[in-house]
Amino acid sequence: MAAQGPSTPPDSLLRALQAASSDTARAKTALHLSAALAATDTAQALRYARQALALSQASGFGYGQAHSWLQLSALAIIRNDNVRAARYGTQAQAAAAPLYRQRPAPRLARLLAAIANNRGSVADRQGQYAAxxxxxxxxxxYLAPLPEAGRTLLTVYANLGNSLLIANQPAQAARYWRLATALAPRTxxxxxxxxxxxxxxxxxxxQAHSDSAGQVLRAARPLLPGSQLYADQYYGTLGQYYRSVGQPTAAWQAFGQAVAYARRKGAAGYEAKLLFEQGQLAAQVGDLPAARASLERSLTITEQLGDSRQLVDNLEGLARLAEQAGQWPEALRYYRRSHELRDTLASTAVRAQVAQLETRYRTRQQAEQLRTLRQAQAAEQLVLRQQRRLNAVYLVxxxxxxxxGGLAAALLRHRQRQAARQREQEKALLTAQAVLQGQEEERRRLARDLHDGLGGMLSTVKHYLASARSRAAQPEEATALFTQSIEHLDSSIGELRRVARNLMPEALLAFGLAQALQDLCASVQQAGNLRVQLHTHGLETRLPQTLEVELYRLVQELLNNVLKHAQAQEVLVQLMRHDTELHLVVEDDGRGFDPAVASTGVGLRSVQARAHYLGGTLEVQSAPGQGTSFSLELRLPA
Structure with missing residues (x-):
């Protein structure tokens, strides 16, 4: 539904658009125009966003393409078009991700954060709260490492709290809201x-705490001029507050303002909900014509949007109004439509209400002809029907x-089998953990023995041979023999130290995972024609040693696979820690593969086994000719 009452674009931006000397500059100005009009006129904002996309594609302006797709996604969210919003968000991610891999600049990190935030909003609207x-x-x-991302991170935390609240986790929601308020500047x-x-x-x-709600709304009022995008939601919430404290006139005015802002913004879905609230309020105070007008407007918008849940609410509201006015056929028609929408999920109360209304309507017609006789017959039939219903209920x-009883027995057997399988799995997991820990301990012992024992002995032999050569003059053949011996011993000592470092890197034990990964990436880059980028965040505090070793082994195995199979020119390694969340990403621009075909390979199975041992979730994204991305997410102990 297009926004009504188009707004005038800022003159300065229009002049800048006309005076721009290149397609890139025009694309940037068109994006500024779209953002300026988003809160008041989504139709014009959409036109400028599409213009920016076309200009960016014509000039090969990659950042402009990603930003244009992001703006189109944001406008689709405002217009309650979740399908387009999800599609545009995917296009924005596909355009921005390669740019960030090539050069992870702060501007691109902020862009990717905005894309992820919008995709979260679409998932919220579709009921996919985990996503x-x-x-x-x-x-x-993306935002946490940036020094000036406080306001944007505030918005992300606010949205995260909303999702957790809908998922029935109010304590977690309140925690993120407190984090959001803590990020706000004090001036x-x-x-x-x-x-x-x-x-x-x-x-x-x-929670029926009207006083607390009023205090929060009064604190929010000064922020309204700077955030017109949320004006419809502010006045809608204000209307609910006035209705809860028994001020119907003020509630009606607030709902009217909210409807006007929602219509101007093009938020048709929210406008329908506000009109429904208005209709309920008018019906509550006995103004049936106003209630009917609001509900019919809401019904028209809801039918255009295809929102079945809101459509059922509107139909039932109109049915109740018609019933109060004595318009039985019309009320019956509304109830039947709502019943068809509910289908097999319709509640028993709604079905009984429809049947009762139909009985009243028939009785009203028949009473005009043979009132006494018909009433007696209807009473007898009603008794018989009730008896039959009771018999049917008893049978059911x-x-x-x-x-x-049968289901309970089957459920008990199922739980017993589940418990037995869980015990077996726990036993297998403990066994695997013990084996892996034993392997790591054995590698440490072997590294110490090789380095301290055999390494010391070879160094001593080298010293003796060097001393013998430096004494009295030796024949030329003996001197050459001594020289070759010393060179072989040098090679043996170097190889011995390399093996010891591979078994257990000294940097990992002494300085932690970040330094060890830096050394590993440097050695991989020197070993092959491959550029390796490493980004870490949140690793100032050491992780448990077992976890650091396993993460190091996992990155080492992934990089070895890239060297052996990927034929890549560049690989990106990211290890980010945020509170108790740990996120590892290894991406390359190599030849890729089909994960379904390669799932039986030894290398991929080994990586998946390590991820499973760590208790994390491993996601593999790859396709022939499109590179490969391994993403591991796991939760650290509190």
Whole structure:
């Protein structure tokens, strides 16, 4: 639904668009125009975003293409078009990710964070709350290392709190909201805090704490001029507050303002919900014509959007209004439509209400002809129907009890089998852990023995031979023999030390995982024609030694696989720690492979086994000719 009442674009930006000397400059200006109009006129904002995309594609401006797809995704979210929003978000990710791999600049990190934040919003709207949380955490990972990302990270934490609240985790939601408020500057208003305040106010209203909701809304009011994008949500929440404290006139005015802002912004789905709230309020105070007008407008918008849940609410609201007005045929029609939408999931209460309304309508017609006789017959038929229903209910209850007994026995057997399998799995896991720990301990012992024992002996032999050569003059053949012996001993000592470092790197034990990975990447880069980039964050505090060793082995194995098979020119290694979340990514630009075909390979199985041992989730993305990405996510102990 297009926004109404188009807004005038800023004159300065229009002049800059006309005066721009290149397609790149015009694309940047068109994106600024789209962002300036997003809160007031989504139709014009959409036009400028598409213009920016076309100019960026024509000039090969990669950053402009990614930013244009991001802006189109944001506008689709405002217009409640989740399908397009998800598709545009995928296009933005595909355009921005290669740029970041080539040069991980802060500007590209902020762009990828905005893309992940938008994809989280789309997942929220589609009810995929676990995916939404993952996207928001990915956005936070991009933003956390940046020195001036406080306001943007505030928005991500606010959205993360919203997802956790919908997923029935209010304590976690409140924690991230507190983190968001802590990031806000202490000087001047912070418009980004407005959605956080609105969520807190709605939480208080759900818990029937009207006073607390009023305090939060009063604190949010000064932020409204700087954040018109949320004006419809502010006035909608204000209307719910006034309705909860018994001020219907003020609630009606607030809902009206919210509807106007939502219509101007093009948020058709939210406009339909606000009109439904208005209709409910008017019905509550007895203004049936106003209630009917609001609900019918909401019904028209909802039918265009195809929102079945809101459509059922509107139909039932109109049915109740028609029933109050004595318009039985119309009420019956609305109830039947809502019943068809609910299909087999329709509740028993709604079906009984439809049947009761139909009985009233028939009785009302028949009473005009043979009132007394028909009423007696209807009463007798009603008694018979009730008896038959009771008999049917008793039979159904008996069948349910029998089925429940069988289901309980099957469930008990299933739980016993599950418990036995879980014990076996735990036993196997403990065994594997013991084996791996024993292997690492054996490697440490072998490294010490090789370095301290055999290495010392070979060094002593070298010293003796060197001393013998430096004494009295030797024949030329003996001197050559001594020289070759010393050279062989030098090679043996070097090889011995290389083997010892591979078994257990000294940098890992002494300085930690970050330094050990830096040494490993440097050695891999020297060994082959391969550029290796390493980015770490949050590793100032040492991880448990066992975990550091396993992560080092995993990166070492992945890099070895790249050298052997990928034919890559560049590989990116990222290890990020955020609170108790750890994220490892190894990406290359090599020839790629089909994960379904290569799933039986020894190398891939070994990597998956290490990830499983660490208790993490490994994701492999690859295709022939498109490079390979390994992503490991795991949660650290608190």
């Amino acid at each position: 939404a949380v993952r996207s928001y955490l990915q956005a936070a990972t 001047g208003p912070v418009p980004e805090l407005l959605p956080v305040y609105l969520q807190l106010a709605r939480l208080h209203l759900q 209850l008996l069948l349910v009890l029998v089925a429940a």
